Amino acid sequence: MASLSTNWITEKHIDFEYKRYVLLGYLKQVSDNFTGSRLYPSLSELITHYRNVVAIRDNKKNLFNSFPDRLTGADSSGTHLTYEKILQDDHLMQEIESIIAYAVPLFEQYLKEGKTVYDFIESRLHIFPVGIMPLNADEGYLMLKFGPGQDTLVYRFHLTIFENPDEKYRGIATNFVGVWEKSVSNTFENIKLDLIRQFRHMPNPATYVIESELNIPLEETLLPIARRSLVKYVASQLPN
Structure with a gap:
């Protein structure tokens, strides 16, 4: 374009x-x-x-x-x-x-x-946490599943806060980790356990799933909206 x-x-x-x-x-x-x-x-x-x-x-x-x-x-x-x-x-x-x-x-x-x-x-996005959440939910994994397939895309995320004299802004950085296949025997909880075994520096990572039945472009649409939606969701869970 x-x-x-x-x-x-x-x-x-x-x-x-x-x-x-x-x-x-x-x-x-x-x-x-x-x-x-x-x-x-x-x-x-x-x-x-x-x-x-x-x-x-x-x-x-x-x-x-x-x-x-x-x-x-x-x-x-x-x-x-x-x-x-x-x-x-x-x-x-x-x-x-x-x-x-x-x-x-x-x-x-x-x-x-x-x-x-x-x-x-x-x-059309459904967001929910996976397993026990740590006290600090600013870093962890985002599992993204969309469309009719069973593939679950996993991203590591890190939330940041930018401040000016008037207000705070939250941002998010994501890095692609890999693809896991979700099934009856390989649930989101099992995928989280697999991530913990592979990446031991985060023994209890904040982990969220974002699901959608929509089959839409990933990089141009779903991932940017999912990132923003996750920021809003995490912020909404913080104590006032």
């Missing part, structure tokens, strides 16, 4: 019809991905583009600074150059404002489409 440049509004030819063509071409690919339940990286890119356009709309200084300079003069030696912002042109400013006014509701429309797909998939 072709990406949309971060500076797509101000780079290259600044013309409403041209930018409209570029934007609609990009959003067509995004919509095709959403229709095929391929959410990432399209959804995260879309959020970034939307925030950038709104920031430019709300702060014209950002718009001014995003434009390149145009050389307007030099002294006889060529050592002192004079530049001015291309945005001094009133016509360009009008084109930019028209592009932004057109783009913002379109980004909102496609973000809503992506969120609808995201919420549907998230609602």
